[in-house]
Amino acid sequence: FVGYGAMLMEGFVGIMALIAACVLVPADYFAINAAPKAFEALGMVPVNLPELASQVGENIQGRPGGAVSLAVGMAFIFSSVPFLEGMMAYWYHFAIMFEAVFILTAVDAGTRAGRYLLQEMLGKVYKPFSDNSWVPGIVVTSALFTSAWGYLVYTGDIATIWPLFGMSNQLLATCALIVGTSMLIRLGKVKYAWVTAAPGLFMMPIVMWAGYLNITANFMPKGLYLLATMSVVLMVLMTIVFVEAFRRWYTLLHVEHTLRDSYGDEVLALAED
Known part of the structure; x- marks a missing residue:
């Protein structure tokens, strides 16, 4: 909710x-x-x-x-x-301050998520980094990400990533709606699935088309090949998620018998660990 x-x-x-x-x-x-x-x-x-x-x-x-x-x-x-x-x-x-606070929450969430991912990757090299409560790991990874943000602000290059940020933000929202639809179908609540499926299916082609235009009309003409590559990678990864989700929908919609999961709910399929 x-x-x-x-x-x-x-x-x-x-x-x-x-x-x-x-x-x-x-x-x-x-x-x-x-x-x-x-x-x-x-x-x-x-x-x-x-x-x-x-x-x-x-x-x-x-x-x-x-x-x-x-x-x-x-x-x-x-x-x-x-x-x-x-x-x-x-x-x-007041509106300018409101916008600054609104953007700050996105930067804060991105920094925190990035720190967790970086700690997880560094944990493969040095085990203590995988512990999210390990203070030295928190300090090092937080310093790296905040320094990266500071560098973008100092050089003025932060404006170049906003189109990519917008596309990835909307792709993430679409992914959340598609995954939510999968969960509703798995729980046997197919009659409610349209609530998340309709906006998700509406956003999917629009965001993908916007990403294509972003690459061909913005990044490539300006020589921003790294951002273009990252956009392509994001779109490919999300396409894989969407295709797998659709395959899962098809499978679940043809299940005739329900199962009971560890929470006592009747579902069409048990969630895999």
Whole structure:
């Protein structure tokens, strides 16, 4: 329930981002999200941009990435609420802080998961590393990952991995839905399986197509061959997971007799250790 609720809340944030973008005049939106030279090539003229910049107290032109346009859009919406008309600067900076905290949770989860994986790999070489409570191992692996993040921030190269992060994040969400569907079918609750199967099957081709476009239109033209390779590896691994899941669905849906697992539940197949 916590995981599914978190996905719903993240989806709500995504919808809010779309709404925040829609309330802006198209010329103002592109003026914020495009580099100055790229915006000039569009031949568009900003409409409310100077007024918006004055109200939020920041230079918002030529600030690509989506964070600034989201903050401006949210601030514009909140400032339209009665008795909040003069607080646009406050809402703008509040939205920026909200986005920073939201991103921080992803970085925190990625660092923690990466530390566990690194400790597991190093544990094959030096046994104490495999113990997640071993303090020297925690310090070493945490220092390595935080230093890697710091290097990306210092060099400014962190922006290059965000497209890969977005694709891998959505692939992971799709994988969670497909695996959840497998569990529902295994538990004999086929009538509920559509709840996770429908969004999972909807996301699968879209994310795969987005990954393909990311490789061919973004990474390869820019010479980012490492990121392109990592994208291909992720897509291949997830394809294997999806194919195996579909094969498992087919097998489980043709099971006629139920079994009782160690928890006392009636299932179509026992989970393997």
